[in-house]
Amino acid sequence: MDTDLIRAQTPGTRHAVHLNAAGSALAAAPVLAEVVAHLTLESEIGGYEAADAAAGRLAASYGTLAELVGAAPGEIAFTESATRAWDQAFYAIPFKPGDRILTTTSEYSSNALAYAQAARRHGTVTEVVPDDADGTIDLTALEESLGRGGVRLVALNHVPTHDGLINPAAEVGALARAHGALFLLDACQSVGQLPVDVSALGVDLLSATGRKFLRGPRGTGFLYVRGGVLDQLEPAVVDLCAADLTGPSSFTFRPDARRFESWERSVAGQLGLAAAARYALDLGLDAIAERVQGLAARLRAGLADVPGITVHDRGRHKSGIVTFGHTSAPAATIVQGLAARGVVTRVSEQTYRYDDGPTPAARVRASVHYYNTEDEIDTAVTTLAALLRTLA
Template identity: 75%
Template sequence: MDIERIREETPGTRNAVHLNAAGSALPARPVLDTVVSHLELEAEIGGYEAADRAHGRLEEGYAVLARLVGAAPDEIAVTDSATRAWDQAFYAIPFAPGDRILTTTSEYSSNALAYVQAARRHRVSVEVVPDDEHGTIDLKALADSLGRGGVRLVALNHVPTHDGLVNPAAEVGALARAHDALFLLDACQSAGQLPLDVDGLNVDLLSATGRKFLRGPRGTGFLYVRRSVLERLDPPVVDLLSADLTGPDGFAFRPDARRFETWERSVANQLGLIEAAGYALDLGLDAIAERVGALASRLRAALAEVPGITVHDRGLRKSGIVTFTHAGQSAETLVPKLAAAGVVTRVSEQTYRYDEGLAPRSRVRASVHYYNTEEELDRAVRVLASLV
């Protein structure tokens, strides 16, 4: 991986040590140029006309996004965020009273809100599978829970936003499939950071964003829907792209995953998402994962040497998300101090099924990406040490 070239193509690396890929990573110049050039074209000839010119690239984009997760192009829907993608999948599931939803302690807050609403609306039960001794979902407990029957959905956060662990998605998916439960994987923090293969992961539904480790524009995301489960779902939103009227009282959905799309979207952003996905594929997802993992390990080790700092990441397998606290200063105090010194991090909170005895609710989250350098990480730790 040519880091010097990558950093030259990443203007933001000249401004600060950017350690917030888990929030919104720095885009590469080709992504920026793609978005801006299409916006300029819209200003010159009009939005519809510019979209017509981009039609071929937009269609090619489904194959690019499919390659990113090992899917077929007709199993991909483009959305305006990972939350929208996840919601489109979740609210399409025809829950019935008495159905069970299984999730984890590390679930993302927006997803958890949807469970609460589903419980009220459909009288389903939402059950949290406990963690194992490493902090990841306990597979034995999951198997036992599935064995009791009635599970309509297993929903898993692949890489939690507030922790450094990677959940064992493939094993979870295999258990869900064995018990005929749908498996919805939130890959918001893993797409662009880790290699993903929907068949190997045994996934039925997968949601992802563009703005995080994929380095795409904000306002982009996509949804994977396994072809074999398409007819088991009832998309919650219908419009002139997702379906056709068959008469005054009827309609028919599209035959592919685009039945989960809506017609209006930012074409410029969609083109930027496609460019970002292609950029990641050209670099190689295995190479990206190796470098991100190595940088995160280096940062954890260096942080552990700073007096008063506690690193809170768990899991046998860890991601590029590094979380820590200081004994004397809160995360809310440290993050702006670090930013003023040129080190960009973020406050991250665990808000779902929070265990007070496990770790502080608020932590500093420093999420690395392959465009970071070892020297930057060393500088960030020196700055932190000077502040505490």
């Protein structure tokens, strides 16, 4: 991996040590150029005409996103975010009273809201699979829960946003498939950071975003729907992209995953998302994962030597997301102090818990990417140590 070239193509690296890929990573110049060029064309000839001119590249974008996750082009739908992709998948499932939904202790709050609404609308029951001793989803407990029957959906976040772990998606997918449950993988933090192959992971449905580790534009995402489950699902919202009217009160859905799309979308965003996917593919997903995890390990090791700092990451396999806290300095104070010194991090809060325990205190989240350097990681650690001395 040519880090010098990557950084030359990443203008944001000139301004700060950017450790917020889990929030919104720095875009690469080819992605920016793709978006700006199309917006410029829209201003010159009109939005519809510009879309017509880009029709071939738009059609090709589905193949690029499919290649990114090992899918077929007809299994990909473009969305405006990972949240909307996840919602489109979840709300299309024909739940019945008593259907069980299995999830994890590290679920996102927006997904938890959808479970609560499904319980109100359909009488579903959401159950949390406990963690094992490493903080990862307990596969034995998952298998036992599946064995009791009635599970309609297993929903897993591949890489939680606030504790650094990588969940064993392939093992979860195999168990869900063996017990006849749908498997929905929230991959918003893993696509662009890790190799993700929907067939190898046994995924039925997958949601992903552009703005995080994929380094695409904000306001973009995509949904994967396995062809074999497509006809089991009915989109919650239908428009002229999703279906065709066949009579005054009848219609037919598109035969592919684009039945989950809306007709109106950001064409520039879709082209930029495909450019980001191609950039990652050209670098190599295995090479990306190796570098990200190496930089994160270096950061964790450096933080371990800073007095008063505790790293809160869990799991046997850890991602590029590193979370930590201090014995006395609040997370917000640390984040603000680091930003003033040229190191960009983020406050991370786990805003929802399924149990009755106390909500964990806010943490500092530093999420590395392959455009960071070893020197930047060391600078972040020494800057933090110096900041903490001023707060003592």
